[in-house]
Amino acid sequence: MFKIFIIISILFLNSFASDIKTIEYKGDIDLVLGDFSKSNLDTICGFSYPEIYKIWKKNPTFTSKDIENCSELLKEYSQSLGFYRAKIDYEIKNDIATINIFKNEAIxxxxxxxxxxxxxxxxxxxxxxxxxxxxxxxxxxxxxxxxxxxxxxxxxxxxxxxxxxxxxxxxxxxxxxxxxxxxxx
Structure with missing residues (x-):
């Protein structure tokens, strides 16, 4: 009985955890094409969205851990392109994660x-x-x-x-x- 109570409590508490529904990239990003375009950054982070014509599919939701991992992946990616002094951070407000990318000077x-x-x-x-x-x-x-x-x-x-x-x-x-x-x- 106690195990069932614990499981229900965990599920109940997880329902209050805020899911992140939108990811925004700000700073030194490319508009459409390029190494720092939104689609390329999403790919680096492993984020995928359904095609626009698949209206029956829901957009994915993310956790704060997903955003933290994405930030680390983007730091490694920036270094591979010569931006060893890149500054990448993020903030989460409500259900929106904003990832700030500042490449700085390339080596x-x-x-x-x-x-x-x-x-x-x-x-x-x-x-x-x-x-x-x-x-x-x-x-x-x-x-x-x-x-x-x-x-x-x-x-x-x-x-x-x-x-x-x-x-x-x-x-x-x-x-x-x-x-x-x-x-x-």
């Missing part, structure tokens, strides 16, 4: 150290905004080139040194070619 590449043979695979230039996906892509391009030229066992030691004090990134690519020899016994 830039201060130097690139790579052998001439591989420069064409590095997608960065000095003073360009550092985007982590472009750095990963450059490593993949170098690996592909080495594989195609008989260096499948080559060692690629590529590092992006992010200095938040001086607010700059140094890219260093050290490639050690190793021939893959097959000997006949």
């Amino acid at each position: 830039k590449v201060s130097s690139i150290k790579v052998e001439d043979e591989y420069k064409k695979f590095v997608n960065f230039k000095k003073d360009e905004v550092f985007i982590s996906s472009k750095f990963s892509e450059s490593k993949k391009n170098i690996r592909k080139y080495l594989n195609e030229n008989g260096y499948a066992k080559a060692d690629i030691n590529a590092k992006a040194y992010v200095n938040l004090d001086e607010y700059k990134v140094e890219l260093i690519y050290i490639i050690t070619k190793t021939n893959f020899n097959i000997s006949v016994i």
